[in-house]
Amino acid sequence: MRKYLSLLLCLSAVILLSGCWNSKEPKELDVIDSVLYDKEPDGTYIVYAEIMNPQGLGGAGILGGAGGNKSSFITTMGTGPSIREAISHQTQKEMIDFGGHNKARFLTERFAQEDITPLLDMITRENLTDEKPFLVVVKTDDSKKVFDCMIGRSSMVGDYIEDLSLHQPKDKATGVFVSTLEFIRDYYTEGKEPVTGLALIEESSDKPSGNIKLSTEGGGTQNYVMKYEGLAAFKNGRLVGMMDADEAESYNFIVNKVQYAFFTVSAVNGDHTAIHITASKAEIKSDLVDGKAVVNITIKVAATISEESGGIDVTKPSDDKILEGVLNSKMEQQILEAVKKAQTEFKSDIFGFGEALHIQHPEKWKTVRGNWNDDYFANAQVNLTVKTDIVLIGEIEKPFKVEGAHP
């Protein structure tokens, strides 16, 4: 009898402990894929949510698909005096918000320029949100275009950003992918200011995939594309400026975030050589000399020849040396320009020179930590040395144009 009672008690747990008040059926969830945060000049927060529409998934291309004519996502909008209230006031909100699959948090320029710390607070405090989604500042004249532009083969904007984060760094280093957690870490790190990714919404003549419905306002389909390149620099939780693709690439070199990059250099007039950067390692040494910050950066780069248009014989070590020298100069110039921009325009140490000083000379750091960005970083003397090593020359030896390349 006792055994049966115990068994009954165990079985009752299936009913009693199967979710209780917090039970959420998948069909009752509004699965959020990305969110756009905006703020009106009067202080009202606007939150747009991109919510997965399971009935629309499958696409509406020429082969048909499960989605038929339905969109793969819906967007909802809410306003409120606080971010959380704006989220809860979403239009078309019929199910329970589920933020666990959120891939990206887009911030409009004006939202980011105000102060994003209330957002960070809400994200880390609320049960609905987590720290994984990427933070992306959107540069556009109309923020709603974020959900109205071509996004490659993806069906949703959040998925697009996630796909880019996985694959774009294997092609180029012109964008940055910063999760909310990484942003928060940098926000709290002494001597380093955070950055976010930058998405540019531009008109395009690219052919759309048909995975999402594009805006048809004004009669015809407006084709906009989301270009993911550059970065948005922050200081004390506020957006202070943006960097373009080359500058973001330079940033990635300094903070060791480059997987692959391409540089095209010209060692001989009229010809060019495409060099594929396959590995890069930057070392930062910061110090205070005579009351001035001095930063020495050494970047070691491993490269492969990808394309040679002219007279450089890449099979000769002497010619490789020439190429290495030209590439070193080009990279040094590009990177120093990016640093200069951060020093003069942003006055925000996004590279972490202060962090290096903090680690390498903690006693000296104590004396400058209070006005590092505005004073010491802004006026720091930055010395850069790039050391390129062309390791491989690709799958052929002599270039097509070099004498003796053909039998």
Add this chain to the structure above:
Amino acid sequence: MRKKPLVSTVQLVLLAVGSALVFPYTFMPILVSPPANQDVWIVFLMAVFYIIIINAPLLFIMNKFKGISASKAIETIMGKPLGKAVALIYVLFFLVCSTLCMDVMSQFIKTYLKPATPFWAITAFLAVPLAYMSYKGAGTIGRVAPFFVTFLMFTIGFFLVFAIPQMDPKDLQPVLAESTFLQLNLGAFYAAVRFSEILIFFVFSFYLGEKASILKTYFVGISVYAVCFLLILLPTILVLGDEFARHVWSPYFVFAGQVEVFGFITRVQAFFVAALVPVAILKITTYNYMASHVLSNIFGTKTHKVFTIIFVLFSYLVCLIPIMQKTTTFEFLTSDRFFPFMTLPVIFILPVLMLIVYIVRRKKINAALAFKAPGEEAQK
């Protein structure tokens, strides 16, 4: 006469380690203890030595009174009336610990996992299994420990391995540059005083087999605890950064949320929950059992079971008091302003007093021990 249940050394080690790991696994108080910076791991290494020093008096008593129940040992040293009073202090401590831990776990579940579920339901969910395990006694608690605690250890290793790509060693630098000697020692002291699991050894060593070495069991326990603690602490700091980790209510939970396995297995926080909740219930059970067991010995009752039910109900009702459900109350009770000073008297001050009394009365006590040792009472 019923035979006392046997608890193996492995079970005891895992029971104590599991109990001690619940707080670092949940809210990691060491992060906000002085010096509250990247040197926290050094603070913990120092704390291990502090733990051994603080536990030494009780360890000596335990070793000396091997095979004798905790309450009997206290009575033998302090004399009957005073001994019962001292034992009663321990009962109160166990009861407070059990209640506090129930409250902490309920708050954790309410905050992170089930915000819509009422507090009373969450607490009841903890109270029922703990009442059952505690009711069944030391043997059941000992047997359960290897299942629950080894899984918890597995999750520590799992999270560590798969979080390696996200770790940034810069978060531990600069080393010892921003902490004073006093801050490091104060932090180590606070961390050490929180280790009240010596009392688990004190109460449960009674159930060890005759050949088991208490000292060896204790030191194995401390070593396993230290390794596990560091494997919780270091990855958390290296992934979240020490500053953000300090701002988070449950840093290890947030850390676990960042862990991904090869990019396609995510949401491994489920492992965290599956590991933490049973071990937390085991911890509450252990303290509840110790309270009812020692009280049962004080009153000389045949069984602890009545006290178990009373104490569970007491803890449950206390947790339902509205002020106990407030985060601010919880913050205070678990902070360095309160918790270490609650544990210090029972893990160090009283044992030191007992040790002094023992040294003064050792001839008489040893004679009594020699007389009583062969016929120590049976206990379940």
